[in-house]
Amino acid sequence: MADAPFRPFETALDQDRALSLVREAVAGADDGELFLERRRSEVVAFDDGRLRTASYDAAEGFGLRAVRGDAAGYAHSTTMDEHALRRAVATTRLAVGDGGGTLAEAPPRTNRTLYTDADPMEDATFPGKVDLLREIDAFARGLDSRVVQVSATLAASIQEVAILRPEGGLVTDTRPMSRLNVSVIVEENGLRETGTAGAGGRTGLIGLIDPAHWQAAAREALRIALVNLTAEPAPAGVMDVVLGPGWPGILLHEAIGHGLEGDFNRKGTSAFAGLMGQRIAAPGVTVLDDGTLPDRRGSITVDDEGTPSHRTTLIEDGILVGYMQDRQNGRLSGTGTTGNGRRESYAHIPMPRMTNTYMLSGDSTPADLLTDVQDGIYAVGFGGGQVDITNGKFVFSCTEAYRVRDGKVGAPVKGATLIGDGATALQKIRGIGNDMALDPGIGNCGKNGQWVPVxxxxPSLLIGGLTVGGAGG
Structure with missing residues (x-):
């Protein structure tokens, strides 16, 4: 049986009394809100022929914020009643002091919805989910005798939020999420390699548990594992790199995306601070952050301050034209919010965060980009990476890559890492493919200890002169 709709003000917390207390908390402040949340999630994982994880989690609570200037008072509780809210008011008032601020205008309202409000966990029974993962395990093992281990995970969640603003407006949003992940380990002559494939989004489980989808995911995981089984050690040195479309955009996300978030630029700690209106990338490079894409993992109908999500142009034809802003940083910088105020949960304060960040297509075919490479690599998949936001320096490991010589894609390579900095890499883009694609819906982003889906x-990109770390020559 599905849980009842999220109605926090029909329990121990009365809406009129809550509004009165929110107004007390933000008296003399510039901004603030009461954020209420209920979240439920389920993870079922099958590993090495047996059920490894079967978990269900439920949590709810509120966060109360009062903002004055660049300071913010924040208090949160798992108890949603008037007593807890009164204690939160006393805490948030510490940041406001004697006040004197002018309350910012309320966010605009929207009737737009970008995803279903149905609970994805209800799309299949628990025994049905276990049987599906068992079937995936058997199917993947049957694809190739070299498969020695299979892991399959099915995850689903639903987050229900209500944002009560001091003007009296109540904004609600119901956010589903689902994901299927398949990982395969193959072994040959004592050598083992892994391949992983997955997909997800703000949708139900129906599409993910369809045999056509999960069989394709199992085959793709196997293909990647077998590619790496025959891979040679990656070369090392400064060389041209062609990035594949879709998921390799994670390098773009990390290397420049965080640097274009409003808080880092307002404080002058970003490598892109003070460069508004200047060329920061090669001609033809246009980068957007777009939270309005239906059913996408990073999309939000409204952000966690109640602002409708935006489609924000960050870089246009190589020129820096915008930052991602929440209400506080947008107000302090004089630009306004872009609907990017996000938080991990009621226990966290909102901050400027990315949603779906991507580069638009150019005019070149992927084959044309590769033809222009005399000696380099073609990086198709990425794993983990590290980035220093203050200078944009990054290190990313490739999960699938190939050597390119004289314009031809050759043998696969393993152990390749890409090293550089975002500002320089943007300037070194020599070619932009006509094949822009979004990732399959697997991204998470961390910032200041908070994680949100993104x-x-x-498109395919040709970047000249990146440093490639590897074992070969």
């Missing part, structure tokens, strides 16, 4: 995307 999307990335890009």
């Amino acid at each position: 999307g990335v995307g890009q």
Whole structure:
């Protein structure tokens, strides 16, 4: 049986009394809100022929914020009643002091919805989910005798939020999420390699548990594992790199995306601070952050401050034209919010965060980009990476890559890492493909200890002179 609709003001917390207390908390402040949340999630994982994880989690609570200037008072509780809210008011008032601020205008309202409000966990029974994962395990093992281990995970969640603003407006949003992930380990002559494939989004489980989808995911995981089984050590040195479309946009997300978030630029800690209106990328490079894409993992109908999500142009034809802003940083910088105020949960304060960040297509075919490479690599998949936001320096490991010589894609390579900095890499883009694609819906982004789901995307890109770390010569 599905849980009842999220109605926090029909329990121990009365809406009129809550509004009165929110107004007390933000008296003399510039901004603030009461954020209420209920979240439920389920993860079922099958590993090495047996059920490894079967978990269900439920949590709810509120967060109360009062903002004055660049300071913010924040308090949160898992108890949603008037007593807890009164204690939160006393805490948030510490940031406001004697006040004197002018309350910012309320966010505009929207009737737009970008995804279903149905609970994806209800799309299949628990025994049905276990049987599906068992079937995936058997199917993947039957594809190739070299498969020695299979892991399959099905995850679903639903987050229900209500944002009560001091003007009296109540904004609600119901956010589903689902994901299927398949990982395969193959072994041959004592050598083992792994391949992983997955997909997800703000949709139900129906599409993910369809045999056509999960069989394709299992085959793709196997293909990647077998590619790496025959891979040679990656070369090392400065060379041209062609990035594939879709998920390789994670490099774009990390190397420049965080640097274009409003808080880092307002404080002058971003490599792109003070460069508004200047060329920061090669001609033809246009980058957007777009939270309005239906059903995408990084999309939000409204952000966690109640602002409708935006489609924000960050870089246009190589020129820096915008930052991602929440209400506080947008107000302090004089630009206004872009609907990017996001938080992990009621226990976290909102901050400027990416949604779906991607680069638009250019005019070149992927084959044309590769033809222009005399000696380099073609990077199709990425794993983990590290980025220093203050200078944009990054290190990313490739999960699928190939050597390119004289314009031809050759043998696969393993152990390749891409090293550089975002500002320089943007300037070194020599070719932009006509094949822009979004990732399959697997991204998470961390910032200041908070994690939120995101999307990335890009066309194939030719970047000249990146440093490649590897074992070969």
